Amino acid sequence: MKNEKGFVLAETLVVAVAVMTIFSLLYANYYPLIGEYEKREVYDNIDSKYIAHWVRKILVEKSTNQAFTTMNSCEGNCHVVYASFYEDKKKNENEIIREKKVLLDKTDGLLGDNASYLQNYIDATNIKAILITNYNIESFKAYVKENKEISVTDITDKENFNEKVITRGFRDYIEYLPKYNKTPSQNGASYRVIVIIDHNTSKEYDSYATIEVKI
Numbered sequence: 765m766k767n768e769k770g771f772v773l774a775e776t777l778v779v780a781v782a783v784m785t786i787f788s789l790l791y792a793n794y795y796p797l798i799g800e801y802e803k804r805e806v807y808d809n810i811d812s813k814y815i816a817h818w819v820r821k822i823l824v825e826k827s828t829n830q831a832f833t834t835m836n837s838c839e840g841n842c843h844v845v846y847a848s849f850y851e852d853k854k855k856n857e858n859e860i861i862r863e864k865k866v867l868l869d870k871t872d873g874l875l876g877d878n879a880s881y882l883q884n885y886i887d888a889t890n891i892k893a894i895l896i897t898n899y900n901i902e903s904f905k906a907y908v909k910e911n912k913e914i915s916v917t918d919i920t921d922k923e924n925f926n927e928k929v930i931t932r933g934f935r936d937y938i939e940y941l942p943k944y945n946k947t948p949s950q951n952g953a954s955y956r957v958i959v960i961i962d963h964n965t966s967k968e969y970d971s972y973a974t975i976e977v978k979i
Contacts (some may be wrong), residue, residue, distance in 0.1 A: 767838050805959055807937055812973035816959045822885060823957070827879035830979055832870070832896055833955060837916040840903040841960075844916050845870050845894040846886060849928035850962060862964060867929070868919050892970060893929050893960040896948045899953055899976055904945040934960060937972040944976075953978040 806812070837844045847867040854860045871879045871886075885891070897904045908914065913922065914930045947953045953976035961971045 805940065806933075806969060806971035807940060808973045809971060812959065812961055812971040813975065815891065815961055816957055816975040817971035818885060819882070819891070819959055820896060820975050823874070823977060824970050824979065826875050826881050828979065829874050829876065832874055833979060835898070838895075838897075838904060838907055838914055839895065839911075841907045843896045844868055844919070845874060845896060847893045847916075847919065847925060849892065849924060850964070852910050855941050865924070867921055867925050868916065869878075870918075888962065890962045891959055892962040895958040896977070897956050897958065898947065899949055899956055900944050900947040901938075901941060901956060903943065905938055905941065905943060908938045929960065931970065933970055934972065941974065948978075949976050951976065951978060955979060 771831050793927045832843045832845060835841055846869055848869075849865055849867070850862045852860050853863045869883075871882045875882055882979055886894075908930075909931050916922070916925060944956070956974050956978045957977050958974045959972070961973075963969050963971060
């Protein structure tokens with residue numbers, strides 16, 4: 765009888781250890797996957813892709829000055845069209861307001877008299893930044909990965925640009941993107957528009973999107 769009880773106890777322990785091992789493996793593999801999913805659900809989602817599409821459309825249809833096709837930022841790997849960030853300001857003891865700080869706005873230089881089209885769209889959709897790169901972003905990806913600071917000649921406030929625009933989230937997004945090795949694309953596009961959108965909700969976050977542009 766004692767042997768039977770001992771056998772049952774040993775069997776129970778073996779089953780318990782096996783179950784715990786299985787649950788540990790599931791936990792160890794499941795939560796990192798959930799984390800990756802939550803990080804990437806703001807990559808090229810429907811809303812951000814739609815915004816990138818209309819930025820592209822405005823640039824193409826509003827007689828864009830093609831000077832932006834010369835990559836003069838990111839050490840020759842991108843052209844920064846627009847960059848901004850939001851800063852919390854204490855209005856009074858009980859109220860904090862978000863104030864927009866524009867670091868760079870080249871929309872006038874790109875669109876001339878039509879600049880208001882893009883400026884209004886930026887304000888309406890809370891666009892935080894617009895960058896243009898070559899369609900093949902292999903060199904841009906390598907530059908972002910290898911440099912802690914992104915160099916943009918026209919931006920004097922480099923600290924806020926690198927801290928609040930070129931965030932870790934943006935870097936992760938660029939690393940996630942494919943290289944788009946074929947240049948030009950099948951549609952004949954030689955450039956890409958990359959947009960960063962600020963979302964001021966109960967959970968503040970940025971979303972990202974890219975789309976090819978044919979000029």
